[in-house]
Amino acid sequence: MTREEILQVIEKHLKKSVSGITETIQPEKKFTDYGANSLDIVEIVSGSMREMKIKIPRTELSEITNIAGLIDKFEAYSKK
């Protein structure tokens, strides 16, 4: 998958969890910048994993600081 395709999946799950987002998602931003709380983030990340069928090891999730970081992980594990 390309980074653009990964971002589209993440964006879909972000907009499903947090209502009222109209702007284009900027990868350098955090989920919290778009109003997602920690429980929303769990839904967004795990929903994206299930949709793309890519599993990021649980122990690596805490290293992710923004949306771009999540895309990096998805990109890395989609190639494994």
Place this chain on the structure above:
Amino acid sequence: MALDENLAAHVREKYASYTYDMFMMNMSADLEEIDLFDEWFNTLNSKNIYTFEAIRSAAQKPEIDLKRQNGKDVHIINLSSYNYLGFSYHPDVIKAAQDAVAKYGLGASSSPVISGTYQIHQELEQALEKFFALPDRGVSLFTAGYSVNLGVISAFIKPGHQVIMDQAAHMSIVEGAKLSGGEVSYFRHNDMAHLEELLKEKCDDFTRVLVCVEGLYSGDGDFGNLKEVVRLAKQYGAFTLVDEAHSALVAGENGRGVCEMQGVLEDVDLYVMTFSKAFGGVGGAVYAKKNIIHYINWYAKCRMFSCALDPAVTGGMVKVVELAMQPIGYERRKRVIDNANYFRSLLQGNVDLGVSDSWVVIVNFGSESKTLALNDYLQKTGLDTSIIQFPAVPKNEARIRMFITSEHTHEQLKRAADIVIDAAEKFDFKLKLTN
């Protein structure tokens, strides 16, 4: 599929750093998060630090014995139960519940809309209408406080409508808003300028907007600024829902909540109360204009599609409302406030009390990583609290939450404060003197 041994070992080693959200993450078809949680639960029990779900063998009185899930006994001062006025074990309340169960049986055996409304339910509705004493208002009863918010918000708000809530609002308000399909926005806790900003943005002549706040925020122990919320909501044409779960029966001269305290009872559209706190039972209700109540009775789906409140609890609640209007109600209301002020005065200067200003006393201790060991220490030294951490409050803002009741003695509160101060020393959250 068995849990990967490396992951299991990780949980056993890092058990203290695991938070609620981590066990929600499911990535595939296997039951990994469930097995992982089980690993965590068993680790804690084997180390004798699982302090949650400890078994009570008697009523929630100020000092009781507990049995931990692994069978170990502890004797504690009980600051973990929100039985604020001690009504759950008042002999007249127990008698009223017994009389109701003898007359009506154990369960209501039907939805309240179909055939589960008994005379005792009507008596409770009428008792509450008398208690709040506003004209043309009615009461809708629910089997859980959680369900009141879930059902009321999702009945009142439809897709295309707006819900604006305080960021510290209870999970039941958050879930009710999400269930409704309306657009949800949050304002910073008690920040009226932020609320006004959102009202300006969301309100127009076409859209229904509901502002959801609480009388007393149980995660922070502070009061909502209801006066200002109501003023702003009126100015912009929005409706208001006030959850008085922790304040109904306690706050205000007559116990009508923070709404009474701040003089806005009449202006609030949906007044939510919970019977599990000061009422000493279980269930809840919404108090609103009669036309709204008639609609909610039918369109709050978790009410319509649930069995009615059980007769025993309903009978007990009728007695509680009666007691709350008698001298005993006024005495206990005064005593719970005096006790809370006394307890806070003992802690003041030693620990961070945050913004708590009520019978919910909060002591901030910071990182969740301390929670398990701290709670274990508190219980073993004789104090049970309602410790809270994420997701009930933001991450790294974990707190010891203590519910003060009218029935605690000063001697018990002094002992409890000493335990908290000792714990603060031991777990490094004692305030340092600066000058």
